[in-house]
Amino acid sequence: MFNFIFRIYRYLRYIVFAPETNPSPVSPDKYTNNTSSDFKQAKLALDTLILLAARLQALILLVQELLQKGLLKCEINLIKSEIETLEHQLSRLSPLVISYEQNSTGKIDYDLISADLSKNLEFLRDSLKSSDIVIREFNLGCDKQTGCVLLYVDGLTDRNAINNTVLKPLMYDSCLLTKENLIQPNRMDSLQKNLLLASDVTRTSQFSDLLDNLMRGGTILLINGAPEALVISTTKWESRGVEKPELENVVRGPREGFSESLRINTSLLRRKISNPNLRFEEVKIGKQTKTNICIAYLANVADPKLIIEIKKRLSRIHTDAILDSGYIEAFIEDAPYSIFATVANSEKPDVVAAKLLEGRAALLVDGSPIVLTMPMLFIESFQSPEDYYVRPYYASTLRLIRFQAYLSSIFSPGVYVALISFHQVLIPTQLLITLAAGQEKVPFSAALEAFMMGIVFEILREAGVRLPRPVGSAVSIVGALVLGQTAVSAGLIGPIMVIVVAITAITSFVIPSQADSGIILRFIFLFSAGLAGGFGILMALIVILLHLTSLRSFGVPFFSPVAPFSLLGLKDVFARFPLWIMSIRPQVLEQYNSVRQNSGLRPSKPK
Amino acid sequence: MVNGKISETQFVMIITAFLQGSVLALSFNATTKHDTWLAVLAGFILFIPVTLCYASLAKRFAGLNLMQMSEAILGPYWGKGISLMYSWFFLILLALNVRDLGNFYTIQFMPETPLPFFIIVFAAVCAYAVYIGIEVLARLGVFFVAIPFIIIPFTSLLLFKDMSISAFLPIFSAPLKEFIHGTHIITAIPLGETIMMLMFIPSLNSTERITKNALLGLFFGTICLLAVSVRNTAVLGYTEYIWSSPSLQAVRLIDIGNVLTRLDVLIGIGHTFMMFFKCSLLYYCVVLSLAQLLRLKTYTPLILPIGLIAITLSMIMNASTVEREATGDAHLMQASLFSLIFPPVLLLIAKLRNLPDKRNYSEKSN
């Protein structure tokens, strides 16, 4: 709905108004933290909004007129271009919009900080009733007349910093400087500029902001007589630090992994790409949790439409809590009913950096070490970061082995059941005799057997993840050997079934990112094989292929470069071509800044 | 109505894959026996002018598909009549092909499964493909084209030691009448079904190079047909024409070192994929043409009813395979009417009436 209106909007604007310079984008920081020029900024923002609304109205009127006459083809193009520029504008406003909407009371809080300290204190004491919030009252100035209050949350702040950089100058040095008329105790801006030693100090005049920053580890300073509060950034909390990523292990390559703290993650990315073009745009999502989400992209490489689309989808999220990047993924993905994920994730900064360099965007979520990247191509699940650090032949062989492993992990049980039950013609005679011998003792049909073993294996795997470490290895050996061996001798399953399940199990760990879809695919093929043999498998395969090809991830066809076919794009699919050949970025992702390196970079012997 | 766009390469791939799907149809060669490959060649040569005719029709009426073209050429009433007949023709083709695939499975691989099962499941999968849209199918075009291009050389290589040139002698021994009959069959039935390409014209990016693309697609597809018929004749020799599926029988003879045996599953897989592609395209043509006739906004509501009709039609069409052979002649006449006779006639009328009239030309949003 939003979409449609703004599309019409832009066309109208083009028709009715001459194209004019867009007003400068309203940045939320300036707006919320600056008191004196606050009013001007607010007025500017309001003016922009009113202008946009007026344009929208004019656009709607004109379109109604045109619809009655019958739209001609050329004007549709105008409308389209109009809508695009309007979407641009909207995107620049969207952080503002998002931030505004994420408020616990559901409406914008207009409470302003009053100049009377006691009133402020009363309000604050009412709303903050936690035992970890410290309220420190003290006096300022030489004769210690001005009352002040310092608020902070114990556990999120650095006590030393508060003591040394806030309390000490306020309580001691304020005397000296007041005497020399360098500061006025009532004026927050002079305190901010002349007295405090902290490196990040902002002013605010709204309670909502104050509480927000307090909850994030800032220290709040309130002074009697000033209708503002100073927010001093003194965050320090316990965090896991940078460790090896659990899920993505490499033999050759960096071993850093993202941590739960957003600032640490952005710093890791910054170190990979030391380029001012790497932009982080922060947004707060989640009514109760107000989690910081950071959109990362390279400004000169990423498609601006992609960023607009991401922001649009983020602004649609109106949920209570964002606890992990998985939540965000669930809300912004393209095909929520599909078994395939259309948003990639990674735990390693070099992987995310490489994806950013190809024109993708990344979403970092505070509190989660898993970073989302979009758009995603299906092929990405088969690419491991190690591929690019080792030699091309080895990497290509590994790539091919990975493909084959994936195929055998989904097809093995199904093909086995189909061959045994329907197409015994296709098995060589000697093998058939062996299989028949094994099958004679088993009371179940092959399909049921395979199904049972599949479930048992999944149970084993789940249990293995949650086992405490000392018990882990023993139980897994027990599970694998004893269960398998005993089950065979007890006559519950045939020996070949154990091998098939073992192959499936081992190969399913080769492609970890497709594990969730792999299980379902495996059971789909098993079921269709049990029902109709080879025909069933083929039909299921066709349906899955069609589904895969029809998926789009943020506008990019999911199954490129295989379908739609692009010869250039195949350089990194089935084999990993040497780095000096891959001189353009993937065409589906990046049209503008395609060249990533010069051609002709193959190393040659010195002359 | 149709949202996706097909690029030129994808168009070539579509036509090639469509022709490769007709490889099963090469079992109608009782007439020409070991000269089938000559008939394929002759059919290809004779079909080139027909393709040129299709392409020039497409170029002339840029952006219109077959239904709209016939309406533009013959006026609203006659045009709609012809469109209706073409819808019927596509429906018959769809039913025939679906039945072919069902028969393929019940004869060769799984004789005890009832035929309706194969037909229903297969038609359901084709329906899903049509529901997703032609653009997705075109994206997969390369994949479908690659399958026979891998299977056919691979099996031919393995059968190399079983091939004998003497199977082709004496050349041209079939009486001329039989030969012409055989060529007629090849021209009308596998090659002539490419008339369906005229339904995709609106989805193309541009119709400038359509002649070249259509001929290229035809060429690649015919190479496949030729390779298959050459391989089958060389390997099977005399007995080729008694088998219901010569490709399968030829591949069954592969026995390399006792390891590479029983490879007929490859043929099964290949045929299934190609028939799926062909049937989806035909299904799409039926649905699209009916949707245009009935002036619907999208063709989605028609998918299910047409599917049911096609399933029923394919099951009641022929009581047995023998009846199928017997009605082959009637189908031949029908196919040549629609693919060999109508388009040149339409082109002629268009030329005579000097259409399209550029002055009054305006694109109706239909």
Place this chain on the structure above:
Amino acid sequence: MKKLRPMLIIIIAFVTLLTLPGCWSAKGLSSLAIVTGIGIDKGASLDQLLLTIQIVKPSQAQVPSSEGGKSRGKAFWNATCAGETMIGAIREVTHLIGKEPFLAHSNVIIFGNDFATTGVKKTLDFFLRNPETQPTALILVASGRAGDILNVESEAEILPVQNIIKIIKGAAAISQFKVITINDFTNNLMSKTTAPIAPLVTITQNGNRQNIYVSGLAVFKKDKLVGALNDMETRGLLWTTGDVKKGLILITSPEDTGNVAFEISKSKSKVTPEIKDGRVIIHIEVRTETNLVEQTSADKIYFPVVALLEERQAEVIRQEIMAAFDKSAELSADIFGFGDIVYKNFPAQWQSLEDHWDEVYPRIDLVLDIKVTMRETGLVTQPVSPEK
């Protein structure tokens, strides 16, 4: 609810589909009787067939696992059934065991001698039409009853059928006989004039062990067994069709002091027809390369001697081919396929020859052009004998 409707429709349709009968073609392995060989004999009355089917017992037939040492029972058993048609007879087996006969691995088809003389065409139709039977199955003719052949156990192999296959393929590898599959047999049958052939298998008694060996090549006319070729004649046939891959040629040495044996390493043949004055002349060209492998004489092999040796080898080949031709002329069965070759090259003249090919065939002139080249002599260049 409205949004769920498409989903519901799909689910209901799917479930309805599942209620169509059973799991159709799904056959559990334990419900199959794997047939590895079929023997066809003449039944008690006219028009009746007696089939002997060899069915595998999988648990005994397994390749021995680590729990070896168990003495195994017989890994197979032969079921006999009779019927008017092949399919009728085979289905009777289900009366005996209650398992469905699974023919996809029947690799050997044996025709009994008496049955083969009455014509085999009527049974071949079954093998061609059935989707399970493989065209690569071997065809043999038994010199007695087919059922007896299938009963012979061997020490080397678990299943008699495997034994037979190994023997046949082994014999073909040293070019004593030709492997004939159903496909080959059918091809020959469908041609108008070619006579089908098949290896002939006999049982020999060796103490109380029975053994199978291939004793010749059976010759059919149309589809009836008419005669057999012995070793020499078979090789003559193989020379002509170019199927000789390895084998021995034995000649007496030029100085008549012993024998010289040559191993064939390569052989090619070309058959070209020619029609002159209404007579059919066939040019057979054979090019062979051999290696000297054994010499029981003490001749020294010098360069001029080589030509003599080669000539003698060519003579051997010539005799073999002529012997084959004479025997086939006697049976008036065109085993070489000359009729087809003439047809393919001279389709016009063929029309007149076709009908009385039986008379034309024995009067064909054969023009043989045989050339043998000797290549290597093994490790020793001269025979072991003291210097003179």
